[in-house]
Amino acid sequence: MATQTASPAPVSPAPLSKAPLKIRRRSPLAWIGDHILLAATVVIFIFMLLPNAVILVMSFNQPIGKYDYTWNQFSTEAWAHPCANQELCSSMGLSLEIGLIATLVSTALGTMIAFAMVRHRFKARSGINALLFLPMAAPEVVMGATLTALFFNTIGPGSLGFWTITIAHVMFCLSYVVVTIKSRLAGMDPTLERAAQDLYATPTQTFMKVTLPLVAPGIAAAALLAFALSIDDYIITAFTAGQRTTFPMYIFGSVQRSYPAQINVIGSIMLIGTMVIIAVSTVLGRMRATRR
Amino acid sequence: MSTALLDKAPAAEAPPEDRRPRRNITPWVLLLPGLLWLILFFLIPILTSVSASVQTGNFDDGFKLTWHWANYADAIKPYWRQYLHSGIFSVATTVLCLALGYPVAYFIAFKGGKWKSLLMALVIVPSFTSFLIRTIAWKTILADNGFVVRVLNDLHILGVTRRLGITVGTHVLASPGAVVCGMVYNFLPFMILPLYTSLEKIDPRLLEAGNDLYCGTFQTWRRITLPLSMPGVIGGTLLTFIPAIGDYINAQLLGNANTGVVGQSIENLFLRKTDGYPVGSAMSVIMMVGTLVLVMLYIRKAGTEDLI
Numbered sequence: 144m145a146t147q148t149a150s151p152a153p154v155s156p157a158p159l160s161k162a163p164l165k166i167r168r169r170s171p172l173a174w175i176g177d178h179i180l181l182a183a184t185v186v187i188f189i190f191m192l193l194p195n196a197v198i199l200v201m202s203f204n205q206p207i208g209k210y211d212y213t214w215n216q217f218s219t220e221a222w223a224h225p226c227a228n229q230e231l232c233s234s235m236g237l238s239l240e241i242g243l244i245a246t247l248v249s250t251a252l253g254t255m256i257a258f259a260m261v262r263h264r265f266k267a268r269s270g271i272n273a274l275l276f277l278p279m280a281a282p283e284v285v286m287g288a289t290l291t292a293l294f295f296n297t298i299g300p301g302s303l304g305f306w307t308i309t310i311a312h313v314m315f316c317l318s319y320v321v322v323t324i325k326s327r328l329a330g331m332d333p334t335l336e337r338a339a340q341d342l343y344a345t346p347t348q349t350f351m352k353v354t355l356p357l358v359a360p361g362i363a364a365a366a367l368l369a370f371a372l373s374i375d376d377y378i379i380t381a382f383t384a385g386q387r388t389t390f391p392m393y394i395f396g397s398v399q400r401s402y403p404a405q406i407n408v409i410g411s412i413m414l415i416g417t418m419v420i421i422a423v424s425t426v427l428g429r430m431r432a433t434r435r
Numbered sequence: 436m437s438t439a440l441l442d443k444a445p446a447a448e449a450p451p452e453d454r455r456p457r458r459n460i461t462p463w464v465l466l467l468p469g470l471l472w473l474i475l476f477f478l479i480p481i482l483t484s485v486s487a488s489v490q491t492g493n494f495d496d497g498f499k500l501t502w503h504w505a506n507y508a509d510a511i512k513p514y515w516r517q518y519l520h521s522g523i524f525s526v527a528t529t530v531l532c533l534a535l536g537y538p539v540a541y542f543i544a545f546k547g548g549k550w551k552s553l554l555m556a557l558v559i560v561p562s563f564t565s566f567l568i569r570t571i572a573w574k575t576i577l578a579d580n581g582f583v584v585r586v587l588n589d590l591h592i593l594g595v596t597r598r599l600g601i602t603v604g605t606h607v608l609a610s611p612g613a614v615v616c617g618m619v620y621n622f623l624p625f626m627i628l629p630l631y632t633s634l635e636k637i638d639p640r641l642l643e644a645g646n647d648l649y650c651g652t653f654q655t656w657r658r659i660t661l662p663l664s665m666p667g668v669i670g671g672t673l674l675t676f677i678p679a680i681g682d683y684i685n686a687q688l689l690g691n692a693n694t695g696v697v698g699q700s701i702e703n704l705f706l707r708k709t710d711g712y713p714v715g716s717a718m719s720v721i722m723m724v725g726t727l728v729l730v731m732l733y734i735r736k737a738g739t740e741d742l743i
Binding site: 172176177180181183184187188190191192193194195197198201212213214252253255256258259260262263265271274275277278280281282283284285286288289290291292293295296300310311313314317318321371374375377378381382390391394395398402406407409410411413414416417418421 | 459463468479480484541565572575580624651681684687
């Protein structure tokens with residue numbers, strides 16, 4: 144679409160200063176427009192946050208019978224015994240294990256790819272870029288199904304399990320890791336590394352003392368993302384899991400069997416945990432910024 | 436899923452001082468393990484699927500490549516409803532996400548002030564709770580004795596939506612409406628993020644200039660803001676549509692027997708039938724090609740091939 148319709152150039156410099164503009168010509172229609180926008184935003188935020196509130200509330204529910212979809216009465220039972228349901232906690236353990244391995248492998252491989260793509264020129268770059276982009280653009284069910292077809296054809300349907308899940312998770316995390324680290328690398332000031340070289344740092348020293356610390360936040364973000372993707376994936380996991388049950392698979396199955404309040408407890412812990420991590424990192428960032 | 440896709444890093448240019456014409460193997464050493472992984476577990480599976488889609492057999496006797504093209508007929512004819520549902524649900528989800536996501540992104544970008552980052556955190560943070568638990572929470576919200584159903588009933592909306600085929604009887608749960616509600620909920624952040632990134636980049640002085648030239652709020656939006664935010668609209672649409680067309684979680688958890696989508700059928704054919712996987716492979720090949728064609732058409736129409 145045409146993006147050049149409006150350019151700031153023709154406007155004379157004087158009205159660009161903001162103060163006089165604010166006083167002029169605020170029609171009542173614009174006032175209503177602004178407040179409709181505010182109201183819509185509030186409503187949509189409620190829509191987005193409502194399930195989280197429900198999860199938190201329902202984690203204190205004493206379920207009647209098997210299902211936990213309607214409120215019965217207040218209880219802290221589920222919080223006191225989060226592992227009362229053994230299968231739930233063992234599936235959580237499996238998910239954590241797979242998540243950690245997938246994160247480590249995909250972050251390592253992804254960091255290498257990101258460095259190669261940003262720091263080196265070579266043929267086939269655009270082809271490799273396309274190959275890296277495709278897994279993010281393919282519907283999950285297609286990736287799951289094609290991967291299962293491969294495993295059925297090679298190792299046989301009976302061999303699906305821990306390693307096939309992990310292989311699949313590394314595969315779909317890889318592209319996201321590369322994109323995240325690439326953006327950090329591309330945004331880095333190249334003069335810092337040149338300065339280190341000017342000061343007689345060897346390539347290894349430059350890498351360890353300058354480059355790595357500067358990229359580290361990007362690598363950490365990529366690893367976190369990979370972990371979050373892995374631990375939350377249902378579709379591809381279901382296709383590659385064989386007889387194993389990961390945490391998302393347990394939840395999915397529990398809709399048919401029984402839905403214990405403990406699931407809501409874990410959901411609440413995940414939410415509170417993320418908020419604490421974000422709050423702490425924000426505060427730390429502010430402290431570091433003020434100290435300088 | 437992720438926000439990473441949205442940080443469209445400008446491809447960094449070559450270090451200018453590197454003039455030596457020698458062949459460098461370092462990048463290939465760095466690339467090899469990761470690329471091998473993607474080739475082995477992403478590209479080759481696609482080829483295997485194509486070959487699997489013309490096989491016949493069952494789990495006990497094994498599968499043989501018999502060039503049984505009739506699998507494709509079996510993958511289309513009995514499942515036309517599922518294709519239709521997948522199409523309708525994903526398009527409806529994308530349109531609704533755009534309609535709900537645009538005002539939110541606009542508000543945060545232009546009126547967010549110092550609350551910008553907090554509001555964006557509120558968009559993203561909930562996604563860190565398992566999406567399945569959040570989706571199942573909609574069962575509680577939309578339950579028959581819940582407040583949503585009561586309000587809709589009191590306002591006599593359920594009668595209208597029932598006639599339109601969005602809800603079933605006096606229930607909201609287990610209806611197409613609930614499926615789309617869950618999908619919109621799940622994919623909304625993927626729409627808001629790219630929209631926000633592109634809206635945030637717009638110089639507010641341009642909007643002031645529009646006002647100066649006697650554009651109303653709406654006209655300013657239509658003639659300045661909207662064209663400038665098109666990259667976000669296109670990015671968000673793709674990020675919503677592609678996962679939505681493959682999604683079957685919402686159809687399974689919030690829908691009923693009549694809201695089946697393609698993903699559910701593929702899963703059934705692969706995991707619950709002993710001889711279904713060739714037909715399932717054919718279905719996933721159809722889905723892959725279909726999605727690719729739709730996305731290409733959309734990108735061509737939207738005119739931004741360089742977007743990805």
